[in-house]
Amino acid sequence: MMGRTIFIDPGRCIGCQACVSACRECDSHRGKSMIHLDYTDEGHSVASLPTVCMHCEDPVAPCAEVCPADAILVTADGVVQQADTTRCIGCANCVNACPFGVPKIDLQAKLQMKCNLCYDRTAYGLAPMCATVCPTGALFYGTLDELRAERPGVQVADSFTFGDVVVQTGVAMVVPADKVQWPVPGGLPVVEINGVDVSGANPNKGGGGRGEGVR
Amino acid sequence: MTEPPQTAEPTAPEPEAAPAPAADGRASQTPAAVRRRAVLAGAAVSVLLILAIVLGSRLLRDFDSALLPYAVATVFLAFGVAYRYTVWISAPGARRLFRQGWRSFFSADNFRKAPTALPKMIATYLGFQKFLGARSHARWAAHQLLFWGCILAALITFPLTWGWFTFTSSTGDGPGYEMRIWGFKVLGFDSLNILGWLMFHGLDIAAVLVIAGASYFLWRRMKDRAAITGQRFAYDLIPLIALIVISVTGLLLTFSSIFLHGGGYEFLAILHMVSVVFTLIYIPFGKFFHIVQRPAAVGMQLFKYTSRRKDEELQTCRRCHEPIDTPDYVENLRGTMKDLKLDFDEWAEYCPRCKRVLRGNAYLTHVKKGFK
Amino acid sequence: MTATDPSRAVPLDPSVAPPGTRNFRDAGGIPADRWHADQNEETLVPTHCCFCGVQCGMYLRVDRAGKVFGVEPRNHDINRMRLCPKGINAYQQVNHPDRLTSPLMRRNRDEEFREVSWEEALDHTVAEIRRIQGEYGNDAFGLLGGASLYSEKTYLVGKFARVALRSKHVDYNGRLCMVSAAGANKLAFGIDRAGNPFSDILLTDCLLIAGSNVGECFPVMTQYLWGARDRGASLIVVDPRQTAIARTADVHVALKPGTDSAFFNAVLHVIVAEGLTDEAYLAAHTTGWDEVRATVAEYPPSRSALICGVPEEQIVQVARMFAGAGRAMAWHARGVEHHSQGVENCLTIINLCVATGNIGKPGAGYGTITGQGNGQGGREHGQKSDLLPGGRSITNPEHRRQICEIWGIEESELPAAGTSMMEMVWQMQRAEIRGLIGICNNPFVSLPNYATVKEGYDTLQFHAQFDFFLSETAANAHVVFPVTVWAEDEGVMANAEARVVKHNKAQEPPAGVRTDTWVMCELAKRLGAGDKFAFPDSRAVFEELRIASAGTVNDYYGITYERLEETGGIAWPCPTTEHPGTPRLFEDGRTYHPDGKIHMQVVEWHPPMDPYSEEYPLSLTTGRTVAHFLSGNQTRRLGALVEQTPRPWVEVHPSHGFRNGDPVRVVTRRGSEVFPALVTEAIRPDTVFVPYHWPVPTAANALTIDALDPRSKIPEYKVCAARIEAAEHVDEVPAPPTAPGQLAYPETQVSRTDPLPPTSPQGRGTAERS
Numbered sequence A: 001m002m003g004r005t006i007f008i009d010p011g012r013c014i015g016c017q018a019c020v021s022a023c024r025e026c027d028s029h030r031g032k033s034m035i036h037l038d039y040t041d042e043g044h045s046v047a048s049l050p051t052v053c054m055h056c057e058d059p060v061a062p063c064a065e066v067c068p069a070d071a072i073l074v075t076a077d078g079v080v081q082q083a084d085t086t087r088c089i090g091c092a093n094c095v096n097a098c099p100f101g102v103p104k105i106d107l108q109a110k111l112q113m114k115c116n117l118c119y120d121r122t123a124y125g126l127a128p129m130c131a132t133v134c135p136t137g138a139l140f141y142g143t144l145d146e147l148r149a150e151r152p153g154v155q156v157a158d159s160f161t162f163g164d165v166v167v168q169t170g171v172a173m174v175v176p177a178d179k180v181q182w183p184v185p186g187g188l189p190v191v192e193i194n195g196v197d198v199s200g201a202n203p204n205k206g207g208g209g210r211g212e213g214v215r
Numbered sequence B: 001m002t003e004p005p006q007t008a009e010p011t012a013p014e015p016e017a018a019p020a021p022a023a024d025g026r027a028s029q030t031p032a033a034v035r036r037r038a039v040l041a042g043a044a045v046s047v048l049l050i051l052a053i054v055l056g057s058r059l060l061r062d063f064d065s066a067l068l069p070y071a072v073a074t075v076f077l078a079f080g081v082a083y084r085y086t087v088w089i090s091a092p093g094a095r096r097l098f099r100q101g102w103r104s105f106f107s108a109d110n111f112r113k114a115p116t117a118l119p120k121m122i123a124t125y126l127g128f129q130k131f132l133g134a135r136s137h138a139r140w141a142a143h144q145l146l147f148w149g150c151i152l153a154a155l156i157t158f159p160l161t162w163g164w165f166t167f168t169s170s171t172g173d174g175p176g177y178e179m180r181i182w183g184f185k186v187l188g189f190d191s192l193n194i195l196g197w198l199m200f201h202g203l204d205i206a207a208v209l210v211i212a213g214a215s216y217f218l219w220r221r222m223k224d225r226a227a228i229t230g231q232r233f234a235y236d237l238i239p240l241i242a243l244i245v246i247s248v249t250g251l252l253l254t255f256s257s258i259f260l261h262g263g264g265y266e267f268l269a270i271l272h273m274v275s276v277v278f279t280l281i282y283i284p285f286g287k288f289f290h291i292v293q294r295p296a297a298v299g300m301q302l303f304k305y306t307s308r309r310k311d312e313e314l315q316t317c318r319r320c321h322e323p324i325d326t327p328d329y330v331e332n333l334r335g336t337m338k339d340l341k342l343d344f345d346e347w348a349e350y351c352p353r354c355k356r357v358l359r360g361n362a363y364l365t366h367v368k369k370g371f372k
Numbered sequence C: 001m002t003a004t005d006p007s008r009a010v011p012l013d014p015s016v017a018p019p020g021t022r023n024f025r026d027a028g029g030i031p032a033d034r035w036h037a038d039q040n041e042e043t044l045v046p047t048h049c050c051f052c053g054v055q056c057g058m059y060l061r062v063d064r065a066g067k068v069f070g071v072e073p074r075n076h077d078i079n080r081m082r083l084c085p086k087g088i089n090a091y092q093q094v095n096h097p098d099r100l101t102s103p104l105m106r107r108n109r110d111e112e113f114r115e116v117s118w119e120e121a122l123d124h125t126v127a128e129i130r131r132i133q134g135e136y137g138n139d140a141f142g143l144l145g146g147a148s149l150y151s152e153k154t155y156l157v158g159k160f161a162r163v164a165l166r167s168k169h170v171d172y173n174g175r176l177c178m179v180s181a182a183g184a185n186k187l188a189f190g191i192d193r194a195g196n197p198f199s200d201i202l203l204t205d206c207l208l209i210a211g212s213n214v215g216e217c218f219p220v221m222t223q224y225l226w227g228a229r230d231r232g233a234s235l236i237v238v239d240p241r242q243t244a245i246a247r248t249a250d251v252h253v254a255l256k257p258g259t260d261s262a263f264f265n266a267v268l269h270v271i272v273a274e275g276l277t278d279e280a281y282l283a284a285h286t287t288g289w290d291e292v293r294a295t296v297a298e299y300p301p302s303r304s305a306l307i308c309g310v311p312e313e314q315i316v317q318v319a320r321m322f323a324g325a326g327r328a329m330a331w332h333a334r335g336v337e338h339h340s341q342g343v344e345n346c347l348t349i350i351n352l353c354v355a356t357g358n359i360g361k362p363g364a365g366y367g368t369i370t371g372q373g374n375g376q377g378g379r380e381h382g383q384k385s386d387l388l389p390g391g392r393s394i395t396n397p398e399h400r401r402q403i404c405e406i407w408g409i410e411e412s413e414l415p416a417a418g419t420s421m422m423e424m425v426w427q428m429q430r431a432e433i434r435g436l437i438g439i440c441n442n443p444f445v446s447l448p449n450y451a452t453v454k455e456g457y458d459t460l461q462f463h464a465q466f467d468f469f470l471s472e473t474a475a476n477a478h479v480v481f482p483v484t485v486w487a488e489d490e491g492v493m494a495n496a497e498a499r500v501v502k503h504n505k506a507q508e509p510p511a512g513v514r515t516d517t518w519v520m521c522e523l524a525k526r527l528g529a530g531d532k533f534a535f536p537d538s539r540a541v542f543e544e545l546r547i548a549s550a551g552t553v554n555d556y557y558g559i560t561y562e563r564l565e566e567t568g569g570i571a572w573p574c575p576t577t578e579h580p581g582t583p584r585l586f587e588d589g590r591t592y593h594p595d596g597k598i599h600m601q602v603v604e605w606h607p608p609m610d611p612y613s614e615e616y617p618l619s620l621t622t623g624r625t626v627a628h629f630l631s632g633n634q635t636r637r638l639g640a641l642v643e644q645t646p647r648p649w650v651e652v653h654p655s656h657g658f659r660n661g662d663p664v665r666v667v668t669r670r671g672s673e674v675f676p677a678l679v680t681e682a683i684r685p686d687t688v689f690v691p692y693h694w695p696v697p698t699a700a701n702a703l704t705i706d707a708l709d710p711r712s713k714i715p716e717y718k719v720c721a722a723r724i725e726a727a728e729h730v731d732e733v734p735a736p737p738t739a740p741g742q743l744a745y746p747e748t749q750v751s752r753t754d755p756l757p758p759t760s761p762q763g764r765g766t767a768e769r770s
Helices: A018-023 A062-066 A093-097 A129-133 A144-150 B013-017 B019-023 B031-056 B065-090 B092-105 B108-113 B117-127 B130-135 B137-161 B194-223 B233-259 B265-282 B287-293 B295-310 B327-339 B345-349 B352-367 C085-093 C118-136 C151-165 C179-189 C198-203 C219-230 C260-273 C279-285 C289-296 C301-308 C312-324 C342-355 C397-407 C421-429 C450-459 C516-526 C538-549 C561-567 C639-644
Strands: A005-008 A036-038 A049-051 A056-058 A104-106 A111-113 A139-142 A155-162 A165-175 B165-168 B176-181 B184-190 B323-325 C043-048 C057-062 C068-073 C141-145 C170-172 C206-210 C234-238 C251-253 C328-332 C365-368 C435-439 C462-467 C479-482 C491-494 C499-503 C618-623 C650-652 C663-668 C671-679 C687-691 C720-726
Touching: A018 A129, A018 C085, A018 C639, A036 B352, A049 B352, A062 A093, A062 B092, A062 B327, A093 B327, A093 B345, A129 A139, A129 C068, A139 A144, A165 B352, B031 B065, B065 B092, B065 B137, B065 B265, B065 B287, B092 B295, B092 B327, B108 B295, B117 B130, B117 B295, B130 B137, B137 B194, B137 B233, B176 B194, B184 B194, B194 B233, B233 B265, B233 B287, B287 B295, B295 B327, B323 B327, B327 B345, C043 C499, C057 C085, C068 C085, C085 C639, C118 C141, C118 C435, C118 C462, C118 C479, C118 C516, C141 C151, C141 C421, C151 C170, C151 C397, C151 C491, C151 C516, C151 C538, C170 C421, C179 C342, C198 C219, C198 C328, C206 C219, C206 C312, C206 C342, C219 C234, C234 C312, C251 C312, C260 C289, C260 C301, C260 C312, C260 C342, C279 C342, C289 C342, C301 C312, C312 C328, C328 C342, C342 C365, C397 C538, C421 C450, C491 C538, C499 C561, C650 C663
Parallel strands: A005 A165, C141 C170, C141 C435, C206 C234, C206 C328, C234 C251, C328 C365, C435 C462, C462 C479, C618 C687, C650 C671
Antiparallel strands: A005 A139, A036 A049, A056 A165, A104 A111, A155 A165, B165 B176, B176 B184, C043 C057, C057 C068, C491 C499, C618 C720, C650 C687, C663 C671, C663 C720
């Protein structure tokens, strides 16, 4: 299924943001970081989650599908590129449609930008900047066999559920052996039951958000 | 990267393609049906253009047969653009935005309350392309050179090719000339004064602008790693080369007629014509198609503008309550996602950060909390 | 642009986008359109990071004009291409607009600095040295070095103090860093360095990390921890806070700050009680075991659990896990060392390893993780008040004789042992030290009890400082010498494994900037010791250093620049140029004591020096965050790092009733400051944490206590008594100081006063930036 790609293991992530700094050293978007690093368990632990583009395979790139300007190209090797600068009109459809919350947008420049798997490096056989520098291997670039050579017996999953939908991605996540058949939950929460908002019921979901947490 | 070039007066989307999608919004969307519709649209537009040429040149009386290949190329161009446009506009994302854009355009309310909004948007996005300045000042400057050069060239050559303009001299060979459009005299001028010089050398000025702009882009494409990444010869370099060839051969034509008494003129003329014809036919299929697409940016802006004027509040994230975009926009996006069978459209009501945080929480809770 | 406000006039560009998707201010502080990637011809200069003790390899990207403009990962075996955010951004210091490019001078502190020529600055400095030493004696002029200097320069600092200044008062900022471990190592093993290389971590079965936030302070070292776990090792983390490595550890011992030795004594108690000691090893290789055994008998888990505030079972669990593992290893850092019994804390960990026979074997051993890039090398060659090159003691007549011979001076000319850095500040306060040169340190941020430090420095009649950015301390000086950054000179550093690595020169220094070596040699020349300081460059110093260390425990003689470039690093001792170096110590079972034994030391726990009371019931502990380094003089100027962590915070447990971002006043007996709260369950309810990289009024070290360990003289940064209370508004972080007429590079400072404080100890998530 997977060729040479990124494997993400949030369990190893120390939240140091080396990936975030490394991303802006990438020559294809120098000075702009495309990676997201979120402290997802705010108030409880220092757990963190790095998010690179998952390079969705099935359905192929929702961001590209919703693009009104045909600006997002998917290369033959399955890499979803960032928006073609001549075409992108800056409508933000991709930003809000992406189920993983990946694309960024420069509102002044009317331009979407996102992780392109460091195409300037991977095209020459180098690993992407983020996975090269990641101090912990939370981001690993290579084949599954190469990953297993470093971490014997590791299992990965490349499917995510969002409600009823399963999205299969080019980038995979590390999962425990007993969960390898499962799609990984994508996080789309149950928020309404028969029209009743239940989003506040789960403290893990309603609370702790930035809106409430910071003020 | 930036948009290269326009060789032609941007084929305004309005008159040509507007009827097609509007008429068949709910029509079948199989590829074959789309193609059929696109061919029809192309044919219709081509016929219209031919009619316009015939009528505009006073039943070909003003038509310069030496320019026939150019005129034919423009007919092909018209077909190609209409075809591609129809195909493009048939995809869900574009179709919905297209409709919203036009709805805002025709909004009487908008027109009454903010009459200057649309002209201003057109000026900033399409004319001065302010957004390019935010990408890079140098690219903005180069693109402006290309853009205005191409506009100038197109304004001069297309009407000439179609026989819409004529320059006649009552004395037969200058210096007093008069310019006519569709046979009507518009102005008379002396080819020896500045205005006259400009009239005759408009294309040379355009060529200089285009060469300067295109050279910058070509240089950048050789040097800038951001531009080189994923660069494709046919898509990224051919257009620049084509523009430079057109402009250089055009300038050489002038050079030949002034300094060489027409030496090499024939050959240069053919080379020039071949490159122009190639470029015109290439427009709908390569990078130049952005000339046709870019007005959609205005449509998109107008749509968001209108819906922000209408709604007091922005739609906020269901979890963190930070603004996402206008409610109409989110509605429109959800519709697009449904059209595409992306059935997680409800997710569009969460901001990207909350999507990631919720996914991270779900991973911690259901998949793996720690290292193992 | 994000406005929810229902603006009457909708902007012509009505675009909005959700937070975290829309701005690129995180572009390293440099406007995105000014970052170019259009260098066709670039050179990659292999070197190492300037920051922490891991010493990751990296390439600096140098353009055709010879300027450093970027970084590229390097597959050096220490870090295998990995880098942390500090390392990735390090290169931005090199051509930073805040760099000092001309000597600054003023006659007194009320004046503004003015730019002067090198001649004038050097002459004035020497005149002041002469005046002060003439009036008050040689020892009235002090010198403070730093452990981020290349080893060559640290050697020169020691030699300059003793030979050119002829003052006994020389010390360095490693005194604030890891002298406790050094003291413990010397006592137990007779050698001051980690026993095992990092690669041994991969071979261990049980890894104990005590008082080290590896994930933030040594991020790249985390790969060794994770590698060990991938191979089945268990991980024990001892830390009052649930750090990134503690979060997923097999056991996280969240003990109360300042109780480490009680904890480790209890662990050893259990090991003894359960018969898990390696008696054969103890009998063959140690002295003092009987006394240690008798002492730990006084620390049953029931007693220590109360002292440490951890469950009894956890002590037993740690004991069984560590002693039951085939090969076990312990690494520690400032968390156990920054205490009034720092040396003893380290000794209890050494006792643990020794009692279980985990010394000197692959995957079994003991190490300390040095904080500064040259924390190891910086203490080896004589800039410490009591040491001479090669780790020699300045009180040992034989050692004194050897060094005097190498330096070509009379033994009577060699000063006696001096005092430690904090003690020197007290001496400044008492006007016993009246003049000072500081090289590569920033005590205004890094020393505890700021009020004392400021008073001490203000009392000085003359103060000169070497730095490449104007530090808070330099901004208070009379003369500032602009010197090179690490990429503008070559030299060696020794990392936490005692592996000596070579840093290479990547670009020429800017006009007006000189190397520290040049400045020290020029000063020495003017002081009449020019013949002893005829060093044209680092290589010449290194040649003398090799000879000066030959035959000592810290033997560098076999290490040459050429060998370092060939091998990627050699661990000392390395007595000959054929010797491969010594990555792992004690493999033959012998230590560097004359008897070859490990001298186990008895340790009794005592409470921290700042007593708790009703008024000050909580423990304040301080430390680092991943985006900043030490006093922050370097990292607070790099946009990406400021963006990640713009300001300090106070980490509090939710039980105190604060919400994220609330202004919280932290009060100790020495002062009070207001920080935004970072409310998290990842800290003990009786403990609050403040990171220390910022100056007053946001300085953790305005609150900490200047109590010292009696042996190592390390300040007790890691625990003092405090209370917290609600406040009105948080104290703003001041801009980093700059030369007169300059503003701190504005693009890098945009987020410094940002209203959004860090939401996690590692900083702000990428979507949490306004």
